[in-house]
Amino acid sequence: MEIENICFPSNEACTPESMAERASQAQETFLVAVDKKTDKIAGFLNGIATDEDVFRDEFFTNITLHNKNGKNIMLLGLDVLPEYRGQGLAREIMERYLAREKGQGRKRVVLTCLDEKVKMYERMGYKDLGISASVWGGEKWHDMEYVFGLQE
Template sequence: MCEKEKFQVTVNNKNVDVIIRLAENENDLEQIINIENICFPPAEAAKREDFIDRYKAFKENFVVAEVDNTLIGFVNGNTTDKPELPDELYHDVSLHKPDGDYQTVFGLDVIPEYRHQGVAGHLMEYLIKLSKLRGKKGMVLTCKDHLIHFYEKFGFKHQGVSNSTHGGSVWNDMVYIF
C-alpha cells in the first residue's frame, strides 16, 4: 500500500508539514464529517449517516491530509465496475464493489485556510497512485464547471454534462483511464 507522504505549505507566514495518509480511526471520521460541512453547501454535503455507512463499507478509500494531528482535508469514494458515477452510488453502500475496476471520487475537500497550496493536488495524486497499485482501470468523478481544468491536470477527460442532480447543481462527468 501507499506509505504516508509529507510536504510543506505556508500558512500565516509559517511553514507547516502536511501528511497525506489513509484514514485510520473514528476520530478521523468525525473530522471528515466536520470538513465536509465546511466545504460544501448543505444541499451538496454528505449527511453524517452516509459518511458513517461509507466509512464502514470502504474505509480503505478515505485519504486524509493532516497538520499537527488535525485533519485539513480528505478525498473519498467507492469502487465500481463501470466508468460512471450515478447518484445512487452516493447513498447506497451496497453498490460498492471492493474489486471493482474504477475508483470513484465522491468528494475532495480542503478547509479554506489550506486551499491553493497544493493540498488537494497531493490528495488526488495519492488516491490515483493507490488506485493504480490496487489494479484499477481508472477513476471517475463529477465536478462543477470551474473545476474541470483542475481535474484535467491529473489526466481526467471531460465527458460532458452529467445526469447527476445531486444537490440541485449542474455537474460534469470526468473519467481518467489509466
C-alpha cells in the same frame, strides 16, 4: 462531517449517515491528509469501488453499491479545508490517491464536478466527458475520468 460541511454547501454535502456508512464499509477508498504540525485533518478524498462505468447519484447514498474489488473508483468528495487551499494539497492528495488505486489494479477513476472545477481536474490529468446525468444537490455537473495508462 464537520469538514464535509465546511467544504460543500448543504445541498451537496453527504449526510452524516452516508458518510458513516462509507467510512465503516469502504474505508479503503478514503485518503486523509493530516497537518504534521497540528495533527489536524487538512483534507480527505473518498469514493466507492464498483464495476459500473457510469457515475450515478445512488453512489452517494447506497453503500451496497460498493464492491471492494471493483475495477473503477467513483470519487464522491475531495475536501480541503479553506486554510489549506492554494498550497497544492488537493493535487497532492489526488496524485497519491491515483497512485494507490493504480497499484490496486483499478482501471478508471470517475468524478463529477461543477463548471468552475473542470480546469483544476484537467490539470490533474482528468478528461472532461461533458455534462453528467447526475443531478446531485440540484446542480449541473461534469463527468470527469482518469483512465490508467491513458492519462499517464
